[in-house]
Amino acid sequence: MELLSNLGDGLAFVLGVVPILTITLGVAMGIVAGATPGLSPSMGVALLVPFTYAMSPTLALILLVAIYIAANYGGSITAVTINAPGTPSSVVTAFDGYPLTKKGKPGMALGVSLVSSTVGGIIGTLILIFFSGPLARFALKFHPAEYFALAIFGLTTVASLGGKNWIKAFIAAMFGLLLNTIGIDPISGVSRFTFGISFLYDGFALIPALIGLFALSEIFKQLESGDFSSQQVESGKQEWPTAGAYWKLKNTIMRSSFMGTIIGIFPGAGATIAAFISYDVAKRVSKHPEEFGHGSMEGVAAAEGANSSSVGGALIPLLTLAIPGSASTAVLIGALMIHDLTPGPQLFISNPDIIYGLLASLLLANIILLALGFFGSRLWIKVTTIPKTVLFPLIFAVSIIGSFAVRNSFFDVAACLAFGVFGWILRRYNYPVAPIILGMVLGNIAETNFIRAIMMGGWTVFFTRPLSLGMLVVAAASFAVPLIQARKQSKIQENDK
Amino acid sequence: MKQVLNDAKVKFTLRALGLVMLILAFLLLVPSAEAAFPEKPIKIVVYTGPGGLIDISARKFAGIAAKYTDVNFVVENKPGAGGIVALKKVIQAPANGYNLYACTKSNIAKFVQVGGNDYVDALSWVAMLMADPECIITNRQMPIHQWADVLENARQNPGEQNWVGPAAGGLDHVTALKIWDKYGIEAKWIPFKSGGKALAALLGEQGIAYVGNPRDALGNPDLFIAAVSSPQRLEAFPDVPTFTELGMTDLENEFMWRGFALKKGTPPEVIEWYDELFKKVSADQEWRDFWAKGGIDVAYVAEAEFYTLVSEDAKVFEYYLKKSDILPGDAVGFMAKMASGTTFSILAIILVCLWLSGSYMVHMSQYSAILGRVLVIGFFLIVSILFLLQSMNFPSSSAVGPAAVPRLWIFMLVPLNLLLLFKTFRNNEAVAETGPRVDIVLSFIGFLVIYLFAMQIFGYFLSTFAFIIAGLYYLGYRKWRNTFIIAGVWILFSYLIFYKTLYVPLPLGMLFENLF
Structure with a gap:
């Protein structure tokens, strides 16, 4: 088979000394970029583009993709250790990862997140290598109506996220959606709710909101409780998952990896929706749904498997159609252009060495990630043993520099602080904050595609296209089922009284 | 340990302070004499x-x-x-x-x-x-991809053709508007988040034409450049006809x-x-x-x-x-006037004041748990009302204008909050997760605000150094040596990684920027 021989050539190339060093360097830098709140994978990739001018095109791409993969994993480290998701997609990892740390088991969360990331990344890559052609043709058929249906499906995960507090969860999600409408309307070009503040023309940036709502509100909460003289975890004894524990998670990891790859293909939808939906599904099929949100290893595995495998999915439209599936891949297109390569189907014919070198390097990068992550985990777990009196001021410092770095703007720093205070107040009154992030991520996709679909096909288009109708029906069911279950349970409890 | 800091610690503190002073003095003494442009990066x-x-x-x-x-x-x-x-x-x-x-x-x-x-x-x-130059790109797999066919089809179905491209009101959109205007045709502009996503829609046969750069068509043989707006054919694309060749002389130089x-x-x-x-x-x-x-x-x-x-x-x-109604017209109607300008600001200030004084009452009151919950609901309702009033101001030329979706969210947010309000009063249990030390939180918020202002004047590095030391001290950390090491290492890290390697332009502060 031509594909296998090409892939063999690619593997032979990446197993050289220089490519291995390049990948290792990329993975190491990616982990750091991902773990630093404020440096997203796309920024990590973008910031390094200028350094790759002097490299050969294959090596440059290999380096950038290694950073991209590793940064997606790196986000989970701070999510687990200090509840500060480094990337939007690792918000979901924090749901269970941070509770595990609070229980004194950060090693369990870090171990599961590393292994699920690696397995997810490899599955995503394999799907990319063997099925990119047909999947790309399928992706082209997505109409705005289907994007809208996907966004609605993503929103319905709030119903099960919220549990008993579902009204509050929905209020938070709706508020996130409303916040997302601030700025210049991408469809009509009219500026909305900006009150003449030019920083608001692009709306609130996601990263400062993320840092504020998660990291800062968590510190405020712990400060309020008055308990900050200790450290999070006793140093010395650390628990890591056993091989048996990983084996138990195999179904969750496999399922989330497939879902992550498929959702990753939707240009623009990406890692965050993949993580939310996969977490939701894992909770529904789990034998222990009650553990979700309180330190479930399945929850961590579902989130990380999905967000890492979405990298493979996002690369499908990029390599086969030259269409970026995420912000990071958009930067990769720029990098290809600088090296005088035009991404797209022609590239497979004109430069197969580059394409297959890249695909082979993806496999290797995941393996190197596993190795670096394994030793690294022993190092950054120490973060949890830093006394809180030292840790808290440092987290403030990290948050401030991180939110400034997003757009080099003070406005974002102030917004981060405001979101922190807001998140603290909400959490005092039992509102979950994650739905706000989900709303801010999905708002744009939902709105623009809703209007685009109507412009293109009228109001009925959502119900006349079978794929869109099917997704909306699934969404409606996934919205209704947890509410009905919750109602039944509360009735049973009342009867018991 | 509380009474007397031992000698080593005092020495270290003094040394650290001395070092800071030295750096400051050095920075201040760098000559800033008049020189010819350019004298700095x-x-x-x-x-x-x-x-x-x-x-x-x-x-x-x-x-x-x-x-x-x-x-x-x-x-x-x-x-x-x-x-x-x-x-x-x-x-x-x-x-x-x-x-x-x-x-x-x-x-x-x-x-x-x-x-x-x-x-x-x-x-x-x-x-x-x-x-x-700007050009029109079509999908070679669709029967209508030559410019003449696109025109013919547009004349038969006025206003029905979907043109795809990046954001509304941008260059490509205006170029499309100009092309339609010159040819006297009508079509719909379907904006996408980026040119790449619009091209995906074109390849997915959801649109008939794309306006953008000729380079966008490279790399995918299905993309076909139908016409380019330049005086002569482009060297890189010798087969692509210009608008002039196609009989339209008014579009020879859109770039x-x-x-x-x-x-x-x-x-x-x-x-x-x-x-x-x-x-x-x-x-x-x-x-x-x-x-x-x-x-x-x-x-x-x-x-x-x-x-x-x-x-x-x-x-x-x-x-x-x-x-095309993107530049706002004049606001009409009572509600729109209400929503605009000063009336709106005054209303917003009054509502926020009410909310703040409510918060104060909560803090003082014995019913703080339930009042607090009501106030959070009140906050969401106030935001909903303000946004709803603002949305009266948006132009509404089409069925689904810019106000439609925000209103949709508001109309879901309001009933949900009212439902929650009803539930809050019905089962009146205290569910707030409050702790005893709100004062620490409030003073930390104060610290952060001061820190942000200080950063504008003294720059990132100095104010962060001071903030970390103050923060550690306030939380009760008294190991002075470590305190200075921690703050110093953070400053060094942020300087080397963020400022030098990642080119994040951390503010140096008004003091320094004006001195040099």
Whole structure:
């Protein structure tokens, strides 16, 4: 088979000394970029583009993709250790990862997140290598109506996220959606709710909101409780998952990896929706749904498997159609252009060495990630043993520099602080904050595609296209089922009284 | 330990302080005598994130310019609001030539929408360095892909054709409007988040034509360039007909340009210095080769002519944006008047005051748990009302205008909150997760606010150093030696990683920036 021989050539190339060093360097830098709140994978990739001018095109791409993969994993480290998701997609990892740390088991969360990331990344890559052609043709058929249906499906995960507090969860999600409408309307070009503040023309940036709502509100909460003289975890004894524990998670990891790859293909939808939906599904099929949100290893595995495998999915439209599936891949297109390569189907014919070198390097990068992550985990777990009196001021410092770095703007720093205070107040009154992030991520996709679909096909288009109708029906069911279950349970409890 | 700090600690503290003083003194004593321009690195302010075409242009320019001048060019990304954020950075700095604005024609569209001609006139348009013609791209797999067929189809189905492309009100949209206008046809503009996503829609046969750069069609054989708006055929695309050849003489020169501008009022000798440099860079072989590969024309248009071009562009944008209702019309009706201007601000202030005084009452009251919950609900309701009033102000030319979706969220937010309010009063249990030390939280918030203000004056490094030390002290950490090491290591880390390696332009503070 031509594909296998090409892939063999690619593997032979990446197993050289220089490519291995390049990948290792990329993975190491990616982990750091991902773990630093404020440096997203796309920024990590973008910031390094200028350094790759002097490299050969294959090596440059290999380096950038290694950073991209590793940064997606790196986000989970701070999510687990200090509840500060480094990337939007690792918000979901924090749901269970941070509770595990609070229980004194950060090693369990870090171990599961590393292994699920690696397995997810490899599955995503394999799907990319063997099925990119047909999947790309399928992706082209997505109409705005289907994007809208996907966004609605993503929103319905709030119903099960919220549990008993579902009204509050929905209020938070709706508020996130409303916040997302601030700025210049991408469809009509009219500026909305900006009150003449030019920083608001692009709306609130996601990263400062993320840092504020998660990291800062968590510190405020712990400060309020008055308990900050200790450290999070006793140093010395650390628990890591056993091989048996990983084996138990195999179904969750496999399922989330497939879902992550498929959702990753939707240009623009990406890692965050993949993580939310996969977490939701894992909770529904789990034998222990009650553990979700309180330190479930399945929850961590579902989130990380999905967000890492979405990298493979996002690369499908990029390599086969030259269409970026995420912000990071958009930067990769720029990098290809600088090296005088035009991404797209022609590239497979004109430069197969580059394409297959890249695909082979993806496999290797995941393996190197596993190795670096394994030793690294022993190092950054120490973060949890830093006394809180030292840790808290440092987290403030990290948050401030991180939110400034997003757009080099003070406005974002102030917004981060405001979101922190807001998140603290909400959490005092039992509102979950994650739905706000989900709303801010999905708002744009939902709105623009809703209007685009109507412009293109009228109001009925959502119900006349079978794929869109099917997704909306699934969404409606996934919205209704947890509410009905919750109602039944509360009735049973009342009867018991 | 509380009473007396031992000798070693005192010594260390003194040493650390001494070191800081020394650095300060050194920085202050660096001579700042008058010298010819340029005497320090020049910032190129880029209005997008890293990786876009304008960013690549700026970085490439910096690289080539290094051949001709000793001064360093540093690229600073200030993304946001289609260039307004970067523009403000440039026009708020002194007009000394040290902030070079990397601009494109798309900026003009945004300037017109936000600030009219004021923004165009706030800059000296120093040089246009690149121009690439606009073109129409179609899908070769669709039966209608030749320009004549597209036109024919548009005439048969007026207003039914879907044209895809990037954001509404941008250059490509206005070019499409102009093409429709000149041919007297009607079609729909379906905007996508990026050109790439619009091309995906074109390949997915959801649209009939795409407006953009000829380079966008490279790499995918299904993409077909139907017509290009240039006086002659392009060297890189010899098979593509121009509009003139296709019988439309009014569309021979629609192009995207990229160039540089400085703040208005920059001294003429500085502009002369730039003129020299731009001339040399435009003539540079490496520079020309780099852009020729992508089919981008290297041009050089100097100040006077460039300004004429920009003001022409501004007029065209204004005309077409008004025509397509993107520039807001005059507000009508009582509600719209209510929602606009001062009335709105006063209303907003009153509501916020009410909410704040409510919060204070909660803090003081014995019913604080339930009142607090009610206040959070009240906050969401207030925001909903304010947003609803604002949305009365939006133009509503089509069935699903810009107000539709925000109102949809508001109409879901309000009943949910009312339902919650009802539930809160019905089962009156205290569910708030409150702790005993609200005072610590409030003082920390105060610290952070002071820290942010201090950063503007004393710069990031000094104020962060002080903040970390103060924070550790306030939380009861008393190991002085460690405190200084922690703060010092953080400063070093943020300097080396963020400031030096990642080029994050951390503020140095007004004190320093004005001194040097």
